[in-house]
Amino acid sequence: MSAGEGYAKPLPTVTHEDREFWAAAREHRFVLPQCRACGNVWFPPYASCPSCLSFNRGWTEASGRGTVWGFTIMRQPYIGSFEPELPYNVVLVELEEGPMVYSNLIGIDNADIACGLAVEAVFEDATAEITLIKFRPV
Ligand SMILES: [Zn+2]
The missing domain is CATH 2.40.50.840 (OB fold (Dihydrolipoamide Acetyltransferase, E2P))
Incomplete structure (x- = not known):
């Protein structure tokens, strides 16, 4: 099935910031970005930590x-x-x-x-x- 086929409602546009989130969701896993510098967990998955602004981002299973x-x-x-x-x-x-x-x-x-x-x-x-x-x- 191509993107959106058979699904009438708006769909998210996957970006470089949230690609890993959507890939995990496709596998029925819920992951959240986690800062490797300060440990903060946030959503939505911006590229940098909203707490310390580090771009050293990992992922954690929610x-x-x-x-x-x-x-x-x-x-x-x-x-x-x-x-x-x-x-x-x-x-x-x-x-x-x-x-x-x-x-x-x-x-x-x-x-x-x-x-x-x-x-x-x-x-x-x-x-x-x-x-x-x-x-x-x-
Ligand atoms: Zn941080």
């Missing part, structure tokens, strides 16, 4: 566990390809390792989503190249 820090329910079709899924949720998950990640929560009614809810990562193969990381209640 547990995939976190808690819902905030969320909203989308009820308007701001992006046309999302219209069939209305109303859908957008959550901000605070990972066990500290960084925050925007995603969607699956396997739960929108009315049951609450801040502090324990969640874990799941992998959605959008295309042959792109696997999205979503979350579900633990």
Whole structure:
């Protein structure tokens, strides 16, 4: 399957900064950039450490566990390809390792989503190249 074939929603553009992240996601692994100078872990995967600005970046396996820090329910079709899924949720998950990640929560009614809810990562193969990381209640 070529990029985007059969998948109507927007897909991320892979860059030199996040290529390793998307490659790991394709293998259903959740990795986070980690600074080899100070140990900081961050997301999204910028090339340099937002704490000490070092470019000496490695990768660490994330547990995939976190808690819902905030969320909203989308009820308007701001992006046309999302219209069939209305109303859908957008959550901000605070990972066990500290960084925050925007995603969607699956396997739960929108009315049951609450801040502090324990969640874990799941992998959605959008295309042959792109696997999205979503979350579900633990
Ligand atoms: Zn650092």
